Amino acid sequence: MATIHERLRNPDAGVRRIAVIDLPYTDEEDDIAPLLVEALSDADATVRLEAAKALEGFEEPEVLAALAPLLKDEDADVRAAVAYTLAELKDPASASALLPYLGDADPEVQAAALQAVKALRVDAAFDPALAALAHADAKVRRAAVSVLGYLKKPQAISALTEVAAHDTDAEVRRVAVGALSFANDAEVSVHPALSRALADPEWQVREEAATTFAKTGSALGVPNLVRAMDDEYWQVRVKAARSLGKLKARDGVMALVEALIHPVSNLRKEAVIALGEIGDPRAITPLERTLRDPDPDVRKLSKLALTTIQMNGGAA
Numbered sequence: 001m002a003t004i005h006e007r008l009r010n011p012d013a014g015v016r017r018i019a020v021i022d023l024p025y026t027d028e029e030d031d032i033a034p035l036l037v038e039a040l041s042d043a044d045a046t047v048r049l050e051a052a053k054a055l056e057g058f059e060e061p062e063v064l065a066a067l068a069p070l071l072k073d074e075d076a077d078v079r080a081a082v083a084y085t086l087a088e089l090k091d092p093a094s095a096s097a098l099l100p101y102l103g104d105a106d107p108e109v110q111a112a113a114l115q116a117v118k119a120l121r122v123d124a125a126f127d128p129a130l131a132a133l134a135h136a137d138a139k140v141r142r143a144a145v146s147v148l149g150y151l152k153k154p155q156a157i158s159a160l161t162e163v164a165a166h167d168t169d170a171e172v173r174r175v176a177v178g179a180l181s182f183a184n185d186a187e188v189s190v191h192p193a194l195s196r197a198l199a200d201p202e203w204q205v206r207e208e209a210a211t212t213f214a215k216t217g218s219a220l221g222v223p224n225l226v227r228a229m230d231d232e233y234w235q236v237r238v239k240a241a242r243s244l245g246k247l248k249a250r251d252g253v254m255a256l257v258e259a260l261i262h263p264v265s266n267l268r269k270e271a272v273i274a275l276g277e278i279g280d281p282r283a284i285t286p287l288e289r290t291l292r293d294p295d296p297d298v299r300k301l302s303k304l305a306l307t308t309i310q311m312n313g314g315a316a
Contacts (some may be wrong), residue, residue: 149179245274
């Protein structure tokens, strides 16, 4: 039977491909990284693809030095596999192999490099990501926003609020709204940005804004969240209810009570949970009615909410 080395050098690309797939499981070789790196330069794209996939979890400098250039591979599947493998990096020191690609002329390469460096949270990525917010390609802008959201630098708040309000791509606006979750309510520009986002034409952006208000801890958003309880999309109402509960917003009690009869059970559940978190005794009688709700989860959550309110001194 041919050895793994012989198979890796076989003239048949199919044989080489299977050899690369088998390599992580072989007993013939203790150090497989150099062999996988060598396979990254194979003439056949399917071999390069499998090598890129097999290198997930390897963060040696020589591995990253060989992987990163394949972000520009001629084969789209290889590029995607390399981008995925690089996105799984955990060691911030690995960023040095990616930094040269953060301003690449190819939008696909730039977006992949930004995505890969995101979770590494390295300060060196801040300026390239900030500059990429002005890129013509929405994929690059989305990736740049994600990097800035992970870095959580106050210097990015102004730029993120601008993107959240005015970017032409709804997904970029949504990601920017979510990225603002690291800001606190002392940041005066955040509340107006989230308020605008709660009126965005796209419901996914409104949904994200409803969630982000609670993450910032901003009580200033409560009136907007109460209005969002009338949103035409129940998904937005669900997030608004969740945030009203987390903010313990007594001003939201009546809007939450109205949601207890909504036809979507997920919204009724969130309204019940929120009313329990807020603990306002005005919710006791409406919650008692939900003990007869057709959804068993709503009934169970109503019992818990009533117990919580009554234990904390609430009385009808």
